[in-house]
Amino acid sequence: MNVDSLPIQRKTYTQDEAFEAALKYFKGDDLAARVWLNKYALKDSDGNIYELTPNDMHRRIAKEIARIEVRYPNPLSEEEIFDLIKDFKYIVPQGSPMAGIGNPFQIASLSNCFVIGNSGDSDSYGGIMKIDQEQVQLMKRRGGVGHDLSHIRPKGSPVKNSALTSTGIVPFMERYSNSTREVAQDGRRGALMLSVSVNHPDSEDFIDAKLEQGKVTGANVSVRIDDEFMKAVKLNGEYTQKYPIFSDNPKFTKTIQADGIWKKIVHNAWKSAEPGILFWDTIINESVPDCYSDFGYKTVSTNPCGEIPLCPYDSCRLLAINLFSYVDKPFTKDASFNFEKFSKHIAVAQRIMDDIIDLELEKIDGILAKIAADPELDVVKATEKQLWENIKHKAEEGRRTGIGITAEGDMLAALGIRYGSKEGNAFSVEVHKKLAIEAYRASVYTAKDRGAFGVYDSELEKNNPFIQRLKEADSKLYYDMLEYGRRNIALLTIAPTGTTSLMTQTSSGIEPVFMPVYKRRRKVNPNDKNVRVDFVDEVGDSWEEYVVFHHRFKEWMEVNGLDLSKNYSQEEIDALIKKSPYYKATSNDVDWLSKVSMQGAVQKWVDHSISVTINLPNDVSEDLVGQLYLKAWEVGCKGVTVYRDGSRAGVLISNDEKKEEENIDMLTTFPTKRPHTLEADVVRFQNNKEKWIAFIGLIDDKPYEVFTGLTDDEDGILIPRWVNEGLIIKNKNEDGTTRYDFQYQNKRGYKTTIEGLSHKFNPEFWNYAKLISSTLRHGMPIDKIVDLINSLQLDSESINTWKNGVVRALKRFVADGTHAKGQTCSNCDSENLIYQEGCLTCKDCGSSKCG
Incomplete structure (x- = not known):
């Protein structure tokens, strides 16, 4: 039983x-x-x-x-x-x-992951909607989902409905992406992989969709690349796209220069870490399940992280x-x-x-x-x-x-x-x-x-x-x-092990150690006994610096009789690392071509695939990304993804901006009219002994507006501490004025609404919030807004406290890898500071300042 x-x-x-x-x-x-x-x-x-x-x-x-x-x-x-x-x-x-x-x-x-698809590669509207419903049904059961879009007819193809011609792949990318964002999975969003073959005439639109549109935020995207295309790239030759893909009797063909679309793939990956690449002929030729394609085991796409290529309706x-x-x-x-x-x-x-x-x-x-x-x-x-x-x-x-x-x-x-x-x-x-x-x-x-x-x-x-x-x-x-015989059709993979490695207290998956030692700060009460205050931030909070050792680095120290309780200086930390077996072996140290070669060699003994990311410094060239991709194909990798430090920042641009993208900063594009309802994050913080709360309205996970003020237990405007997200809804009062309500779901599944955020907070706070929200809505980069708020000269002590609170809330949304100009590290005086998860981190000494 x-x-x-x-x-x-x-x-x-x-x-x-x-x-x-x-x-x-x-x-x-x-x-x-x-x-x-x-x-x-x-x-x-x-x-x-x-x-x-x-x-x-x-x-x-x-x-x-x-x-x-x-x-x-x-x-x-x-x-x-x-x-x-x-x-x-x-x-x-x-x-x-x-x-x-x-x-x-x-x-x-x-099951951790699924792939779905239509029998016979149907691209009817009914078939496309069926996939959308299946994706949602799987995500509500906690699964990550992948599916391929190569069966959808190209843009402009004739269809027998009122539209007369097909809209192509991109609108359906947006539909599937939005469906992913709508489904909650135990406090996290669903995971989706969308793939398309480079042989598809709309593949170029697919490659550009996330970079240009700013709408496909709920999906990872990968391009299925065949050997013929790669050979054309090496020879600077032509390549013929078809619909249906690889058909002997295609309804549509288009001959392109392979190098042109290759450079677009490389450029976009360099700029935004997507698309990933799936070397499809290698996947199919090596796939044991594809020996049973006549029984329904033909591989069509991968799970969201790419380590399990699957046939429709299979799972792992x-x-x-x-x-x-x-x-x-x-x-x-x-x-x-x-x-x-x-x-x-x-x-x-x-x-x-x-x-x-x-x-x-x-x-x-x-x-x-x-x-x-x-x-x-x-x-x-x-x-x-x-x-x-x-x-x-x-x-x-x-x-x-x-x-x-x-x-x-x-x-x-x-x-x-x-x-x-x-x-x-x-x-x-x-x-x-x-x-x-x-x-x-x-x-x-x-x-x-x-x-x-x-x-x-x-x-x-x-x-x-x-x-x-x-x-x-x-x-x-x-x-x-x-x-x-054999009990299982396929057996092996190398998946990401983010939370798993946190609990094994080891390095993650097949990856090298990220950092063996780094410095952190924790907030302390300066009045407590035996407390050491190493730093006081701009709002007066006291912080103690401490060294964090990677668990197994700590074990190395214990084996070698080194003192774990000592408060090491940065010079001493550097000397420790140099003595250790982790020296020149972190994710920033490992030679990229060597890592690709290792992946290809290991791949020979993994019947599914490997999820691995090649981490690159910010200043690498696009040519290097192209070389890594080419090397990955040559050594037998089934897929490859690169992440250039900071490349996620500022990638959403409009079509008009694209023409000038080499000459101007990339700005976030928002709708000109405020939507009726926005998703929202709730951020709590404390300045001295005062408790504050911020409601951050979001579009595509980017801040669009901010409401911040003191919380007050007696007036009942506190929400339960477990609430960290909800909706901000724009409504009308009876007198025609506008109000903003916050709505969240309680633990019994009922919706609870706090009416009129604008009436809950100090009017002066509210007026400043409207000004800051305007700068957000017009696409000013968040790190620049942070600098702007910090530069405000305000007389009132409470307003200055509020100002610091807004800064603290918005810093959470500064893209990781963004350089903080005009600031220096309090630990080593370096100007090489970047934002990481809302904290300013020194790339030279590893010191981190949060708040």
């Missing part, structure tokens, strides 16, 4: 109780404790918390996996499973499996293996990687992944039961019902899994190997080769006990390059697979 269906009588904990217990569990790591508590601790819709520490979560997961295990021969016990997943040490279910396994309070999928669940935990005697001269333990744990991890598929099938049955019980008419529910039936069929038949890793950077450092070196790249390949072989071996042995996936046919995949590499590496594995 599924425990999710049983009545729950459990002990509950307060937020404070659970946070304090989690903080102790994570040894004082505030961020890890909060991430676990907010995202993964078991809680109901009323906010009741049922787990005190991650051990409770791990026990919940172990019980459920053990429940599935007893269905099959030689079952793993609950304790065996718990010992491998506890403390995030070895095996870590990622995201949806961690939150959803054994969770009776959510009717949600355990993710799990990471913590590589650092397989280093014996880390950071010593005797350090070694325990391949024997690693191999044993891979086998168990793959088995657990197969169990999670059974748990997912139960979850889908629950979703289908919920749909059946809903009071809507069957015709209304038909698309959702068919969607989940399709997903269930693919999960049951193909049994796709997604085993990956985290802590690659820390593993290499613990072994004394520099990330990005030839030795480092070679060792990484060895580890990933072992992971591939042992995961496939486990899938074969699981098939012996449980049966092969539904359409397994060794003849169909015998010529697949990945299968051929396995055969060459381990012939016994290959011939065992011929005899017993």
Whole structure:
């Protein structure tokens, strides 16, 4: 029996109780404790918390996996499973499996990602709307979604409706993007990938859509690039676009210079970090599932982060293996990687992944039961019902899994190997080769006990390059697979591990360490005993500076007898890093071409794909981005994304501005008329002992207006502290004057409205707010507005306090990487200051000033 269906009588904990217990569990790591508590601790819709520490979560997961295990021969016990997943040490279910396994309070999928699509590549309006509805239905169940737009006919094509001609791809990009922004997923937005083939005649419009329109803010975008196009780029030749794409009898063709569209892709990626590139021929040729394309497993797009190429209605669940935990005697001269333990744990991890598929099938049955019980008419529910039936069929038949890793950077450092070196790249390949072989071996042995996936046919995949590499590496594995089949159609991936790595307290995924040591400031009460005040900010708040060590760097220090309690100067920090195995091995140090080469070599042993970003400094040229993309194709990467420091700032421009984009600053384009309703962020802050609150009206996640003032418990204008977003609605009073109301959703799902923000705050504050909102609405860059407000000479002390509060609220929206001109670092006097998450960070010494 599924425990999710049983009545729950459990002990509950307060937020404070659970946070304090989690903080102790994570040894004082505030961020890890909060991430676990907010995202993964078991809680109901009323906010009741049922787990005190991650051990409770791990026990919940172990019980459920053990429940599935007893269905099959030689079952793993609950304790065996718990010992491998506890403390995030070895095996870590990622995201949806961690939150959803054994969770009776959510009717949600355990899949991290899905791809959807129309049968026969239909581009009818009905087919396009069906995809829109399917996308929303998946996102409300917590899944990230990808789909391809290459089936949509080009702009200007004849259609048999009142429009007479097609509008092309871009309007539908906006529709799908807006749908993503409308769906909330447990406090976060949905994730969407939109892709299109470079062979499509509208691909250039697709490439420009996010840069020019400023509307496709709810989606990642990637271009599917084929080998013929890449060869044309290298030879500076022509390339023929077609609709339908790659058709032998196209309805439309267009011959272009390949280099022209290539330069546009490179330029836009250099400027805005998008589009990403998918090397589509490499993906299809290497894909094991595509050997079964006649059975519906033809890959059409990827999940939002690009690590799982999928066919329509297939899905995948993710799990990471913590590589650092397989280093014996880390950071010593005797350090070694325990391949024997690693191999044993891979086998168990793959088995657990197969169990999670059974748990997912139960979850889908629950979703289908919920749909059946809903009071809507069957015709209304038909698309959702068919969607989940399709997903269930693919999960049951193909049994796709997604085993990956985290802590690659820390593993290499613990072994004394520099990330990005030839030795480092070679060792990484060895580890990933072992992971591939042992995961496939486990899938074969699981098939012996449980049966092969539904359409397994060794003849169909015998010529697949990945299968051929396995055969060459381990012939016994290959011939065992011929005899017993394989339990899972595809097995491996390397996904982003953002929150996972926070809880494993390691470097993220396949990436190097970002920074091993940096300085932070925390606000202190100067009147407290034994407090050290290192800095007083412009509003009079006192701050203490402290050094933050990356967890595994701290372990290196302990192994080498270095003092962790000392308050190190920047010179001493630099000297520490230079002695450590992290020296010249951070994300800013690693040679970019070496990283691309490493990705291509590792990709040979990953049957899905790898999510990795090449981080570049702000001053790199577009030519270098083009070289990296070309190198990635040549070494066999399936996809690549670059991020140039600060490139997200100021990328939204109008079509008129595009003509002068090389000569003027890029400004945000807003509608000329204030919309009736705006999404809003709520920002709280304290100046001295006064409590303040700001309501920031947003368009496309950019500040459009700001209302700020003192909060007052007695007058009842405080909103609950858990409210951090809502809507600002422009309404009319009875006398015809305008008022602005704030509306939020309470924990029971009802809407609560605070009427008349303009009447709640001091009129003088309100008048200044209107002036500042005007500068926001006319596209003045936020960092310039911050400078403008700071420069105001105001006599009233309360107005100056208000001014500082507005600055503090708006700094949160300054694009990361924006340089702060005219300011110097209080730690080292450097003028090389940039905004990072609302704080001014010195790029020279790492010191950060918030507030």
